Amino acid sequence: MTVAISARLPAAVRQQRLRIGLSQRQLAARMGHLPRTYVSKVENGNATPTLSSLEKLARALEVSVPDLLREAAGEQGREAEVRDLMKDKFLRELVPHLSALSGWQRSIVVGKVAEMAARSARLPTATATSRAACACA
Numbered sequence: 001m002t003v004a005i006s007a008r009l010p011a012a013v014r015q016q017r018l019r020i021g022l023s024q025r026q027l028a029a030r031m032g033h034l035p036r037t038y039v040s041k042v043e044n045g046n047a048t049p050t051l052s053s054l055e056k057l058a059r060a061l062e063v064s065v066p067d068l069l070r071e072a073a074g075e076q077g078r079e080a081e082v083r084d085l086m087k088d089k090f091l092r093e094l095v096p097h098l099s100a101l102s103g104w105q106r107s108i109v110v111g112k113v114a115e116m117a118a119r120s121a122r123l124p125t126a127t128a129t130s131r132a133a134c135a136c137a
Contacts (some may be wrong), residue, residue, distance in 0.1 A: 009042075009049075016063060016071065019060060020061065027039050031057060031060045091113075
């Protein structure tokens with residue numbers, strides 16, 4: 001489910017540019033009179049900025065590099081993912097008890113839950129199992 005930051009960076013750049021009301025041409029000018037097409041390529045994922053370009057980009061977008069990367073990492077996406085996970089009854093009941101555990105105990109519980117999830121993902125669905133049983137009878 002996790003997507004690499006480099007895959008999300010184009011959307012984060014575009015979103016931040018639009019948030020502060022700049023055109024691609026204006027952003028390119030703020031970065032040191034680069035061609036507008038460079039900004040377009042970054043936003044479309046056809047160019048990956050170097051570290052120095054990333055610093056210029058962040059400065060031009062009025063954010064820090066860590067903030068731009070954090071946005072690209074999808075903090076909002078993680079929040080939505082947590083909301084989706086909390087729809088599961090088992091996890092909803094488990095979460096309040098995690099704060100009472102030590103870090104070591106929490107890691108054991110989380111590891112076991114991950115094992116259970118992986119195991120259940122490999123099991124055939126009830127419908128497929130019942131169809132197989134019917135076919136054999």
